[in-house]
Amino acid sequence: MIVKSLSFENFRNLKNNTVYPCENVNVIYGENAQGKTNLLEAIWLFCGGHSFRSSKENEMIGFEKEFFKLKMEFFSEEREQNARILYYQNKKSIKINEVEKNSSAYLTEKFSCVVFSPEHLTLIKRGPQIRRRFIDAAVCQQKIRYASLLSKYQQILNQRNALLKDISRHRELLDVLSIWDDSLCAAGAEILRKRFDYIQQIREKAKEFHLGISFEKEALDMAYLPTCDAKEEDSTEQTREKLRSAMEKSREEDIRFGNTSVGPHRDDIDITINDLSCRRFASQGQQRSAVLSLKLAEAALLSERRGERPVILLDDVLSELDAKRQDFLLNKVCDYQVFVTCCEESSKEQLKNGKIFYVENGEIQ
Ligand SMILES: Nc1ncnc2c1ncn2[C@@H]1O[C@H](COP(=O)(O)OP(=O)(O)OP(=O)(O)O)[C@@H](O)[C@H]1O
Ligand SMILES: [Mg+2]
Structure with a gap:
């Protein structure tokens, strides 16, 4: 273009x-x-x-x-x-x-277009919410159904959280919680799979750009950090099971705080340079280069998908x-x-x- x-x-x-x-x-x-x-x-x-x-x-x-x-x-x-x-x-x-x-x-x-502006540095500097938003926006561009999957997940999550607050007063509602957990884990597992997929795609490209920009001195890497122990190679079914078991483990704590502590809404993406966390250890120039590499990788993926740069x-x-x-x-x-x-x-x-x-x-x- x-x-x-x-x-x-x-x-x-x-x-x-x-x-x-x-x-x-x-x-x-x-x-x-x-x-x-x-x-x-x-x-x-x-x-x-x-x-x-x-x-x-x-x-x-x-x-x-x-x-x-x-x-x-x-x-x-x-x-x-x-x-x-x-x-x-x-x-x-x-x-x-x-x-x-x-x-x-x-x-x-x-x-x-793909744009880089200084505000994008928050991708590294700030908390996980910005990184989740970055990956969700990118997956939305690739998969039409993803946006509705996200909103479905958010809806179930809100209902589960409301129920958690009620359960502390009405323990008999515990059975109902189980039903919400099933739906939340089903939608959550699908989100996790799509995010894992995207990270896998963008990672190799970002690595390559970063090697270029740093003249082969810096190895950029990124990994998806789920709040359950789901792995990149897992199937949707395995991911759902793992999410379900993590949710069961944190059930009492969730009831105490009236909030869901595991699931894609709490996950993060770890970005490292030479195995050190970018957020904690990278210099200003390194952080800028890392975000640039991510943006260029986003452009490369977009070119593949649209057949046009x-x-x-x-x-x-x-x-x-x-x-x-x-x-x-x-x-x-x-x-x-x-x-x-x-x-x-x-x-x-x-x-x-x-x-x-x-x-x-x-x-x-
Ligand atoms: N609607 C508008 N009408 C007229 N001028 C505007 C309007 N909106 C913004 N400006 C002016 O445009 C000017 C230039 O803005 P711009 O952000 O493009 O600067 P810049 O050249 O990128 O500067 P910097 O190097 O600081 O980033 C600003 O001083 C601003 O006051
Ligand atoms: Mg400017």
Whole structure:
């Protein structure tokens, strides 16, 4: 997938303009607060989702303007295509190849990006919930039924938790708990299998990217850490049994606390570099490289699934990376169209083959 041109009108601080990126690396360079991330955000919107900065669409309309309009020409499915997003009076209207569409989902089918922004570092720095969200979002892209499986699990979990609270007063309800446990373990085992599968797929690719970025010095690894002793090689049936037995073991404790302590809602993903926990021991640059490797691996998996490479958007990745790592990103990730923002003059000079856009006060040159 290649962005051929991007036009914007009244979008954030960007001056109305059309830019023509190159097919490989595009460096967007400039001082702070000039509009570099705004440009990436404009491209990202063509994936049909929400802003990667969790902004609302009406905040993207240029100050004192009434609408914003973005147009993109891109090469995909072996032909030139175009899309247009118009946001006016709290409504988004979308046209793809000049045909009006009633849902953003059509954009998702047509155009895909993988984005890295500094907020993604929370994937390593923060608690397990963010990592579970990352893997669930990725599996959702691969398997249509997964989102409804997750919500079914959450529903059963809520009901089980409510029952646990009642049981401390009405022990006769224990029999009912067993029924909820069966359903929870059945849905939970399916979730576990899908997550194990995804980790297995992304792990090898992330390892490979990380070896590249660290010039063979660092072995990145990741493992799924379930709260029961399910293993990668187990069948769904075995996983269900193991989940069930862990749940039985923690039953009294669960009743005491009125909460379910085992299951996919409590699992985590362990990310290590040279066998040391990234969260506890990795340097800033190593953490950044690890998340980047994960993101590039996500892009590689997406290419396999869609038969087409997504566009890669890298916001502010170059800071904290040494010259060798910057060189890898700017000059070795050549199979993809990449957009990368940076502030330092030195980073832009590392680019051997690509295009440089200078952004000043919303003006792109
Ligand atoms: N709706 C809007 N209308 C006009 N200007 C806006 C709007 N939303 C944001 N801005 C302005 O856009 C400017 C540039 O934002 P952007 O995040 O793109 O900067 P940047 O070049 O990425 O900077 P940094 O290097 O600090 O990340 C900000 O100063 C902000 O005030
Ligand atoms: Mg920025």
